[in-house]
Amino acid sequence: MALSIAELETRLTEPHLLDSGVPLAHDAQLLFDSAMAHLERGDIRAARCDEHGTWHAVPWVKRAILLGFRIGHVQTMPGTAPFSFLDKHTYPTREFRPEHQVRIVPGGSTVRRGAYVAPSVVCMPPMYINVGAYVGRGTMVDSHALVGSCAQIGERVHLSAAAQIGGVLEPINASPVVIEDDVVVGGNCGVYEGTVVKRRAVLGAGVVLTRGTPVYDLVNETVHRASPGAPLIIPEGAVVVPGARRVSSAFGEAEGLSLQTPVIVKYRDGKTDAATALEAWLR
Structure with missing residues (x-):
């Protein structure tokens, strides 16, 4: 029971539950x-x-x-030749039935045990959802997208092809990546190290967000950064695209070098919503 x-x-x-020196x-x-x-x-x-x-x-x-x-x-996990898999027996892949109301399109996708996938989620192959992750209603997880361990994905989110949502399992008090409701994550984006993307934000293709990434807000003329006590937070409705800033050292200037940095170019409005409305037809 x-x-x-x-x-x-x-x-x-x-805490002794995780201490290998103490009997289970x-x-x-x-x-x-x-x-x-x-x-x-x-x-x-x-x-x-x-x-x-x-x-x-x-x-x-x-x-x-x-x-x-x-x-x-560690034991052998089910697989189709020529592929073979070995993992802890406690973490097989999840099996879904029609009553779960989840679409998992054929082609190599995997949801690991201990992940929550809400009704009306669509999983396009091949994608992967790791243990402890939460994926809310109406979300699409597109081809080659990763939802890392304990990552929290809201409702009606679109994780575009090859989007990488990092996982955080240890230390146990470290907050995972959070993508709130109605966020659009563009192709080849990477969101890592406990970053929080607030609701209705749009990440353009190729944006990479980490704790050490400064995000330049052209609208409000400020810079968003993580701090020792808080993660990097992308504001509600922000539209973020890849950008660059010049290297100010003498050598950097002489070589014409610049560093990648995300830039908030606007905040979501009716025009932006119209541009993303087609996603609903895919679900």
Whole structure:
């Protein structure tokens, strides 16, 4: 019988669960299986948004995921020749049925155990969704896109071809990447290291966002950066495109060098919405 969320939270606050020098609890498998079931139903999440709109990791949920690696043993996973796969037995791929109302188009896509994929999500091949990830209703995960471990994807998001949404599993108190509702992530984008993209933002093709990336806001004439206590945050409705800034050193100027940097060129309006409205026809 699966444990309740309250029971799981109480038990999974015990840090020794991940200490290889301490014997596992007799019901470690039950703890892990219960947590995976709650994750796959969307009952619990690896990160939460508070009343101020700030995202925080949920350490006990991430501890449950890590517990699976401790209790698991490597075994052969099902595959079609000539491909073969070896992984911890605790992390097989998820199987979906028609009642899940998820479209997974044939061609090599994988959703790992412990990921939540909401009804009306569309998965185009080949894409990958890792353990602990949350993907909201109406989202499209396009070809070659990655949703990393514990990444949080909102509703009606479009992850375009080859978009990479980084994962953060350790340390357990580190917040994962968050893509909020109605965001468009262009092809070949990379969003990493706990970056938060607020609702209705648009990332143009090729934008790369990390903790160390300054984002220049031409509209408000400011620079958005991560700080020691907060991630890089892309404002609501921002339209971000790849840009460049010159290298100011004598050598850099002499060689005509510049560094890649994202630039906010506008904020989403009716015209931008019209340009993205066609995505709804694909779902």
